[in-house]
Amino acid sequence: MRCDRVHSFDVAKQGYVNLLHARIPAGTADTAPMVAARVDLLSSGVYLPLADALAKVASEHIEDGMVIDAGAGTGYYLAHVLDAVPAAYGLALDVSAVALRRAARAHPRAGAAVWNLWEPWPVADSSASLILNVFAPRNAPQFHRVLTEDGLLVVATPNPGHLRELGDLVISVDGSKDARLEDTLGERFTRVDRHEVTQQVALEPDRIRQVVEMGPSAHHLHRDGRRERLDAITGSVDVTTSFSVTLYRPVS
Numbered sequence: 001m002r003c004d005r006v007h008s009f010d011v012a013k014q015g016y017v018n019l020l021h022a023r024i025p026a027g028t029a030d031t032a033p034m035v036a037a038r039v040d041l042l043s044s045g046v047y048l049p050l051a052d053a054l055a056k057v058a059s060e061h062i063e064d065g066m067v068i069d070a071g072a073g074t075g076y077y078l079a080h081v082l083d084a085v086p087a088a089y090g091l092a093l094d095v096s097a098v099a100l101r102r103a104a105r106a107h108p109r110a111g112a113a114v115w116n117l118w119e120p121w122p123v124a125d126s127s128a129s130l131i132l133n134v135f136a137p138r139n140a141p142q143f144h145r146v147l148t149e150d151g152l153l154v155v156a157t158p159n160p161g162h163l164r165e166l167g168d169l170v171i172s173v174d175g176s177k178d179a180r181l182e183d184t185l186g187e188r189f190t191r192v193d194r195h196e197v198t199q200q201v202a203l204e205p206d207r208i209r210q211v212v213e214m215g216p217s218a219h220h221l222h223r224d225g226r227r228e229r230l231d232a233i234t235g236s237v238d239v240t241t242s243f244s245v246t247l248y249r250p251v252s
């Protein structure tokens with residue numbers, strides 16, 4: 001691929017393109033073990049209710065156009081959304097090349113580009129009919145710039161009760177997150193709807209390990225005997241998963 005300043009970028013054999021021209025701070029991107037844990041956990045269907053909720057919202061609001069998954073990880077949620085909107089195509093953006101190798105193969109109508117979401121996105125103005133943002137950084141000015149006037153921003157966040165049975169093995173969800181979400185989106189977006197997706201699931205020890213190891217909690221396992229406590233879990237645990245799916249329209 002070539003930009004109009006004649007920089008060229010190779011499409012990797014796995015199907016994604018790396019557009020990053022600067023180093024990103026260590027610890028920003030999901031690592032290979034985190035991605036492996038995420039792939040296993042998501043393939044078990046534990047978070048399928050969230051994927052279904054996102055797909056339903058998308059099919060109710062758009063018919064076609066580009067869906068950008070900002071912080072797409074392995075592209076799991078983007079693939080569900082594209083399945084639900086057959087005339088749409090997708091773009092997975094994420095700073096983790098390891099994750100994007102998966103995202104590039106997640107759906108035949110999806111492309112994937114390694115990018116730092118805090119930089120201006122390599123995407124044209126008013127070009128996306130939907131932006132998906134699932135547990136990932138939120139860059140409100142870029143959301144606003146790339147969405148069409150009647151576009152939709154769909155943000156998924158964990159609720160305070162999410163995984164509460166796992167105690168400090170997972171980093172707890174801050175109860176003021178809702179207010180912070182509104183703060184980050186500022187005056188550029190108006191909230192138009194919100195759905196809660198909550199369920200109880202029995203998780204086997206391997207699944208519990210994947211839940212912990214696929215996210216930022218993985219970086220804290222060396223603290224307070226957490227690794228030992230995780231390894232000591234031998235039976236299944238009933239766990240609550242709880243998410244909010246919040247819909248926003250851009251303010252013109």
Ligand SMILES: C[S@@+](CC[C@H](N)C(=O)[O-])C[C@H]1O[C@@H](n2cnc3c(N)ncnc32)[C@H](O)[C@@H]1O
Nearest residue numbers: 029030071072073094095096116117134135136
């Ligand atoms: C908790 S994961 C969520 C991934 C995916 N949405 C999912 O739920 O499976 C957060 C994702 O954001 C990505 N990420 C973190 N900081 C980023 C940045 N500055 N630019 C692009 N992606 C970033 C990570 O690499 C990771 O894939």
